[in-house]
Amino acid sequence: MFLFEMALTLLRKVTTKALAFFKITPFVRRLRLVMADYYFPLKDEALIREYFMRQALEMGELALSIDEVPVGCVFVLDNKVIAKGMNDTNRSLSGHRHAEFAGIEAVLAKYPASVFKDVDLYVTVEPCIMCASALRQLGIRAVYFGCSNDRFGGCGGVLHVNLDAGIDRCYPAIGGIFREEAIMLLRRFYLQENDKAPNPTAKRNRILNTIVENMSIDNTRSYALLESELEANEGVDGLRVLSPATTVY
Numbered sequence: 001m002f003l004f005e006m007a008l009t010l011l012r013k014v015t016t017k018a019l020a021f022f023k024i025t026p027f028v029r030r031l032r033l034v035m036a037d038y039y040f041p042l043k044d045e046a047l048i049r050e051y052f053m054r055q056a057l058e059m060g061e062l063a064l065s066i067d068e069v070p071v072g073c074v075f076v077l078d079n080k081v082i083a084k085g086m087n088d089t090n091r092s093l094s095g096h097r098h099a100e101f102a103g104i105e106a107v108l109a110k111y112p113a114s115v116f117k118d119v120d121l122y123v124t125v126e127p128c129i130m131c132a133s134a135l136r137q138l139g140i141r142a143v144y145f146g147c148s149n150d151r152f153g154g155c156g157g158v159l160h161v162n163l164d165a166g167i168d169r170c171y172p173a174i175g176g177i178f179r180e181e182a183i184m185l186l187r188r189f190y191l192q193e194n195d196k197a198p199n200p201t202a203k204r205n206r207i208l209n210t211i212v213e214n215m216s217i218d219n220t221r222s223y224a225l226l227e228s229e230l231e232a233n234e235g236v237d238g239l240r241v242l243s244p245a246t247t248v249y
């Protein structure tokens with residue numbers, strides 16, 4: 001029995017090393033994400049978040065392709081995307097047409113506002129103060145975002161609209177999911193904007209900066225809120241487990 005356990009441990013170690021050596025692990029991860037298109041539920045909470053953030057990034061790419069500030073989002077109910085949004089301020093000439101507002105409108109076209117208590121938002125950039133407040137008033141269940149918004153952020157970047165004392169229920173906002181991809185989308189946009197300017201700045205300034213520094217936002221309070229919600233809702237049928245992901249963003 002002891003020998004059998006030893007052999008099993010050895011086999012596990014060799015397999016893990018072999019997978020890492022041949023760089024198969026990222027491939028398997030990618031494969032699982034692709035498979036998720038055909039097979040749900042994914043068991044891994046971190047994978048679920050990446051799966052939906054990837055779709056938000058696709059919306060950001062779409063925004064970039066039509067010269068909007070590349071921010072994209074998806075609204076998710078019961079592991080299904082029920083609405084998508086992307087920044088629409090340039091086309092509409094309306095400063096409030098952020099990705100979240102476009103998505104909220106699409107949700108409300110199909111569902112009553114009460115649905116938001118079961119809906120999660122995945123957005124490539126931390127919601128601004130205006131959007132963070134709208135989401136709180138609507139009662140969103142949770143927000144997952146890519147990079148922080150150091151100038152206008154409402155979920156920790158500048159203010160904590162999602163967590164501070166107020167009449168409406170607080171919501172957790174976890175940042176850092178595909179953060180680098182979200183930042184690079186924005187940088188590509190500003191680079192291409194500069195190329196179109198009447199007097200573009202010197203060429204050396206037009207090189208895409210690929211260095212991404214550490215995130216300034218601390219997810220601790222949001223994780224604590226997720227955990228307390230999980231405890232409070234323990235045993236409730238049909239509630240998706242809102243556990244902190246094993247991947248800490």
Ligand SMILES: [Zn+2]
Binds near residue numbers: 098099127128130131
């Ligand atoms: Zn906004």
